[in-house]
Amino acid sequence: MTLDKQPPGSVGVITAVGGEGALRCRLLDMGLIPRTKVKVVKTAPLGDPVEIRLRDYELTIRLADAALIEIEPLTDEYKVPAGGAAE
Template sequence: MTLSNMPLHKEAVITRVGGEGVLRCRLLDMGLIPKTKVTVCHVAPLGDPIEIRLRDYTLTLRKEDADKIEVSGTEAGIE
């Protein structure tokens, strides 16, 4: 499952960060690295952008970028 498909207020762990070149480096620099716990806090009315919580701060990402981040659930109902 990707970060953009996660249900609201459920916790998951990043398993893989995709993308290429500068985008991938930027995502990693923002703290989106494998084994990091993330929670989707808010989604804009039209679905883009999404706000996530990780490492004691919130981060807003475009849905296109969130599609490149794969997660695995730590709570029931997320795989």
């Protein structure tokens, strides 16, 4: 499932980051790396962009970029991997 499909309030762990070249490097440089916990905070009134919280900071990204980020939604019984504090 991709990050752009998650509703506000949902939490997940990044499993893969797509894209190529400079775009992929930019996403990784912003901290969007596998095994990082991420929470969807809110979306803009028209749905784009989306605000997310990861590693103790907020980040706003376009839906097109969020569509490149694969996540595994978290449930109560899921154990958060090391290095991924989003809340």
